[in-house]
Amino acid sequence: MLSKNKKNSPTESELEILQILWETGPNSVRFVNEKLNDKREVGYTTTLKIMQIMTAKGLVTRDTESRTHIYHPAVKEQETQNSLLDSFIAKTYRGSAMRLVMQALGQEDATAEELAELRQLIDKMENKNK
Amino acid sequence: MLSKNKKNSPTESELEILQILWETGPNSVRFVNEKLNDKREVGYTTTLKIMQIMTAKGLVTRDTESRTHIYHPAVKEQETQNSLLDSFIAKTYRGSAMRLVMQALGQEDATAEELAELRQLIDKMENKNK
DNA sequence: TCTTAATTACGACATTATTCGTAGAAAGAC
DNA sequence: GTCTTTCTACGAATAATGTCGTAATTAAGA
Numbered sequence: 264m265l266s267k268n269k270k271n272s273p274t275e276s277e278l279e280i281l282q283i284l285w286e287t288g289p290n291s292v293r294f295v296n297e298k299l300n301d302k303r304e305v306g307y308t309t310t311l312k313i314m315q316i317m318t319a320k321g322l323v324t325r326d327t328e329s330r331t332h333i334y335h336p337a338v339k340e341q342e343t344q345n346s347l348l349d350s351f352i353a354k355t356y357r358g359s360a361m362r363l364v365m366q367a368l369g370q371e372d373a374t375a376e377e378l379a380e381l382r383q384l385i386d387k388m389e390n391k392n393k
Numbered sequence: 394m395l396s397k398n399k400k401n402s403p404t405e406s407e408l409e410i411l412q413i414l415w416e417t418g419p420n421s422v423r424f425v426n427e428k429l430n431d432k433r434e435v436g437y438t439t440t441l442k443i444m445q446i447m448t449a450k451g452l453v454t455r456d457t458e459s460r461t462h463i464y465h466p467a468v469k470e471q472e473t474q475n476s477l478l479d480s481f482i483a484k485t486y487r488g489s490a491m492r493l494v495m496q497a498l499g500q501e502d503a504t505a506e507e508l509a510e511l512r513q514l515i516d517k518m519e520n521k522n523k
Numbered sequence: 524t525c526t527t528a529a530t531t532a533c534g535a536c537a538t539t540a541t542t543c544g545t546a547g548a549a550a551g552a553c
Numbered sequence: 554g555t556c557t558t559t560c561t562a563c564g565a566a567t568a569a570t571g572t573c574g575t576a577a578t579t580a581a582g583a
Contacts (some may be wrong), residue, residue, distance in 0.1 A: 274540060275484060282487065292560085293457055309542050311561070316540095330549055330560060336498055341496075347485050348496060354405060355477050357412065360501040361511075364494050366471075366478060368514055371490040381491075385508055385515075404570065422530080439572050441531070446570095460530060460579055 272346065273322055273338075281322065281343065284336040291331050302344050402476065403452055403468075406443050409472065411452065414466040421461050 273281055283298045284290060290292040296310040314334055317323045356363045373381070403411055414420060414430045426440040444464055447453045455462040486493045503511070 269563080279482060283476055299548070306543055308544075308561090312542075312563090313540090314561080344485055344492075345496060345500070346491065347481075349500070351477075351481050351485075352497070354408060355481075356472055356520060360497045361475075361503060361507050362479065364497050364501070365514065366488045366509070367482070367497070368511075368518065369495050370475070370479070370516075371494070373491060375404070375519070377491050378519055381498075381515055382512070383494065385511055388498065388501075388503055389505070389508055406571065435571095436573055438531090438574075442573085443571075445532080486524080504551090 272350070273317070273343065277317050277322060278343075278347075280310070280314060280317065281336055281340075283340070284323065284334060285340045289326070289333050289335040291333055295334070303337070317352075398493050402480070403447070403450075403473065407447050407450075407452060408473075409467070410440070410444060410447065411466055411470075414453065415470045416466060419456070420467040421463055423461070425448075425464070 274289055279299065280295055283295050287294070287298070292307070292311045293313055295314065296307050297304060298309060299305045314323065314325075318325055318334075322336075322338055323334045324337045325335065351357060352360050394467075409429065410425055413425050417424070417428070419446045422437070422444055424440045425444065426435060426437050429440060444453065444455075448455055451466045452466075452468055454467045455465065482488060482490050482493055
């Protein structure tokens with residue numbers, strides 16, 4: 264495991280915004296705010312403010328060429344999820360990823376493809392053990 | 394899935410305290426505070442205050458017979474974890490438990506026993522699909 | 524009894540995250 | 554050029570959580 268994340272950790276609102284940028288690519292505050300409003304009511308300046316804070320934190324970068332700034336995600340989805348996952352496992356499952364996996368699987372209705380993929384992953388882990 | 398949790402959701406500090414009570418059984422503020430201090434410095438009245446709040450929320454109950462109150466967990470560990478897990482999956486993995494499982498497994502060094510247990514669980518899920 | 528120690532209750536403060544109002548700059552419509 | 558709209562910047566209000574100081578109460582010991 265090479266690159267370990269030092270200190271990402273977006274807040275909940277920040278994560279919501281990152282997800283929009285990951286999904287749709289670089290975009291303006293206006294666009295992000297409208298996306299957010301599909302789910303819940305948020306004021307424009309609220310979204311703006313959070314995205315400004317995210318810029319300061321280095322979670323996004325922005326292109327200020329034109330008056331309407333374009334925001335780019337500056338962290339990777341996988342890495343962010345991993346870092347959140349680590350801390351979630353530590354806090355909630357006292358560090359046992361296996362316990363989390365078992366419970367998560369219990370709640371899931373998986374397709375045959377997903378199950379096959381899982382088995383493959385497990386085989387790979389088995390080999391690594393030897 | 395019968396009993397769905399309505400509204401548990403302990404905060405981070407509350408969860409820490411619950412974990413101590415789950416592990417060691419009903420105990421006093423003094424005891425819990427000392428356990429917490431194994432990991433980090435916390436004032437006695439801080440712990441007391443949080444446990445009082447937890448009582449108000451129904452996360453614990455307390456026996457006030459003797460002067461030193463004894464606190465009992467009032468929520469189950471599994472159910473609490475499940476409810477936290479649901480919300481974590483929703484927020485971080487946009488609802489896809491499978492994606493979380495894959496990533497969690499990727500970070501894990503599992504024993505042969507755990508892998509066997511996993512396979513068993515997957516088999517059970519396969520049958521359920523039919 | 525008197526003093527000391529431990530405990531609970533309560534309120535205030537600190538910190539972090541979120542929300543939004545307002546002002547001013549920039550762009551476009553006419 | 555003037556008016557209107559859209560945008561950014563900034564500061565302040567709010568809310569949730571965590572922290573702790575202080576007072577009052579109880580128990581125990583000398």
